[in-house]
Amino acid sequence: MRRWAAATLALLGLWLAAGVATAPPAAAHAELVSTDPAEGARLEQAPAQVTLTFTEGVSLGAGYARVLDAAGERVDTGSASVEGDAVVVPLRGDLADDGYLVTYRVVSADSHPVSGAFSFVVGDGELVPAGAASGAGDTDPVVGAALPAARWLGFAGLSLAVGVPVLLLTAWPAGWASSRLRRMVTGGLAAVVAGAVLSLLLQGPYAAGSGPTSIADPALLQATAGSATGAAHLLRAVLVAALAVVLARVWRRGSPARPDVVAGGVLAAALVGTFAAVGHPVAGPLPGLAVAAAAVHVAAMAVWLGGLAGLLGGVLREEAPAADLAQALPPFSRLAAGSVTALVVTGVVQSVREVGSPTALVTTSYGWLLLAKLVLVLLLLAAAGVSRVWVQQHLGVRRSRPAPRRRVTAHAFSAASGAAAADEPGPHPAVTSAAGARAGVLAAAAAAERPALRRAVLVELAVGLVVLAVSAVLVGTPPARADVARPVDVTLPVQTAAGEAGSVQISVDPAATGPNTLHVYLLDPQGQFTQPADIRVTLTEPAQELGPIDVALQPAGPGHYVGDGMAIPGAGTWTLAVSVRLDEFTAGTASTTFPVR
Structure with a gap:
């Protein structure tokens, strides 16, 4: 447990530190x-x-x-x-x-x-x-709130549709007979379709900046259906229908055959791919790697949270046999540990592409959402650690622990029916008896701790659903790298008492807190560089009552001035004002505002 926790925390440290500090310069x-x-x-x-x-x-x-x-x-x-x-x-x-x-x-x-x-x-x-x-370019607030809700519905549905069958395949085969789990999987499939349909309908108004009343606009629907995002939503609905057919056959049989496992696995992988192949991963550097990392991230999330939901709806119920609980928890504990590792590793890859720097992490909406998700994941790991420690201590889940040696005592031999029985193939009756006794002890321990385990798993699942909600909002938030700083490049008319008298070109790079580079070009009405008698540049942040701050300028050529190292003391909406005296009788001004993050 200590080794697993240390490795996980180390990867989380990479996620927060190395991942956001070593990204390539692309958005x-x-x-x-x-x-x-x-x-x-x-x-x-x-x-x-x-x-x-x-x-x-x-x-x-x-x-x-x-x-x-x-x-x-x-x-x-x-x-x-x-x-x-x-x-x-x-x-x-x-x-x-x-x-x-x-x-x-x-x-x-x-x-x-x-x-x-x-x-x-x-x-x-x-x-x-x-x-x-x-x-005119703002997103309608109803559409802006409904889209993350539709994504959350799709994520939650995917967890049930994929995670519960994986739990049954790897940890609890007897659960295929559970009608409750069948209803959970069916509900998950329906939720995926509902999320896809809602996302398809809302994407058009989202792209056009219109309201929810335009969701049935034929032009918007046609534009969305013709896009890669629309195609992914349509394909998602088709894959859900095919997966429902395969799972229905499995439920009728009571257990999956090999062809069912292969077909279901291919369809589930493709379904996960439709979630990964939209949004941030498909744009920017190394899209192939990004889509693959996103697919692993989504799959690990579905296996972990879906498995937790399956445990709550199955072996953790009071009426479930204690022997099933003892059988299912050890393999699922290992599966969950692998899922956590995959989630953190792929989270590093995603943060490298989409955050890019510690500054972006704490100065953008995307960065703060990512930090909130990180805190929730740490809480999730703490809850998961409680369950995993109990399983390790009571049900023997230790990778490095050798299998216990079976000792056959004289008392055990006396319980046999004679020397001839001892020569028969198969396990000795004493060994079988010992294995049965151990299974009984494990089942009794699992039954005694079932309420505490159920509470711990319920906390895990509740926090996990909140993580899904934050993830749904993150998918629709511009990456921090693209939002952290936008250089200013603007041409403004110089206003004088007699009207306009030429123009001034202003460039501020990177338009972020700290040192910046300012370029000022002064042009006459014919568009030619002109040398003023005097020029002054100031910075002001009215909302915070900062300024005016004089910017030191150095001449760099005819009509060209540079403010190298111009310091912007903090984030906000800053106004840069240029005052020029063209000659003894003519003076003019120009100003522009820009955001600083």
């Missing part, structure tokens, strides 16, 4: 890299199209990419397309001088929507604030 979630025209750009002529480039391939699916004029009317042709990692939005050819707002909501490869807005100006128009699209 399993699409992010906007650049736009053409650039944000805040002022153009002499209207462009033929708007191009948005992302870190990885995206799909429009149920999403959109639109261009609106200052009056809120669409000026795109309505035929946006995806070209590699870019989304191209063709524009009408008769655009007037005006400000234009680009809004988009596309679907990343991990099935999560990526939304935002930016604006540009043609001719003498006025810049449309990007905040004019505020709320």
Whole structure:
């Protein structure tokens, strides 16, 4: 027990420390890299199209990419397309001088929507604030709550549909005759289908940013069914139907035949694969490894939690024979220990890809959810340890312990029917008697401790269901690596008392707490670099009443200034303001806000 606990804690330490500190520099979630025209750009002529480039391939699916004029009317042709990692939005050819707002909501490869807005100006128009699209890309709160619930239902159902049969195959063959366990497995299969159908219906509104009233929208359903995520949900329902046929045959026979085991195993593995092959694992670096790790993670979860549910519904019931309890607990204890190890190892792999750094672990929603899951897993291991210690002490589950030697005494020989009986093949009657006595002792011990064991297993299962709920939310949360810091790259008009007088390009990298690199480029109305008489940059965080903080600038060329090591003292929504004096009589300002995590 001590060796098993030490190994598990060591792996958990890797999960929290090494795993999140040694990840490769890639993100399993699409992010906007650049736009053409650039944000805040002022153009002499209207462009033929708007191009948005992302870190990885995206799909429009149920999403959109639109261009609106200052009056809120669409000026795109309505035929946006995806070209590699870019989304191209063709524009009408008769655009007037005006400000234009680009809004988009596309679907990343991990099935999560990526939304935002930016604006540009043609001719003498006025810049449309990007905040004019505020709320347009938000996920409906009902849809946002219903999707994790549907995922939780699918996870819980998978645990019953896969974990209970595995328990019966490996630890308690007599349980195939239990009608209660049959109902549990049937309910699990139904829950998997229900979760898949709900997820299929909700994915469209989730991607489009619409409400639950649009779940039956034919266009959204068609877009979802044509996506990889929709295909996985549909395949999941088909696999459940096939697995139900195999299990029904097993229940009728009362025990599985070899073909049933093979067919059921293949179908169960494929069913687990449909859970692993969606979401974060399919995007980002090494998707093959990530999907395999996720599949092992899901399978281990199902075997462990489903086995616990099977024990509660079977051998841990008062009316169950004590001999069955003594028979089932040792092999399941070993199976659970293996499942825990698999869960932690694959958790390391997943955290390496999706967290990336200790900073991301404590500054993002994904990181805090992962920490909450870790705490719950530690509680789960503590509850499991209570049960495992008891099984080891009373039922002899020790891998390294040699089998006890059977000693045949003179008293045992006297109980035999004579020398001839001792020469017959098979175990000696005294050995059989000793084995029967040991089985009786084990059964009596199991029966005496059944209430305590039932309470411990019930705690394990309850905490495990909460872990499933946190996991269901994690699946729908952008990875910490993608959310930890987003560099700022924006072009803003310089406002003077007489109107606009050129523009300023601002770049902040990585836009995180601590040292940052600032680049400021000043351009005249013709788009050429211009040298101001004076320039000042300040940082302010109004909500926390921080600032203004002066940023030290160094000239790096005509109209180019660098703030190397610009310190941002804490997280929040910061405002960066640029004040320039163009000549003795003209001064202007420009400012932008950005999140810091």
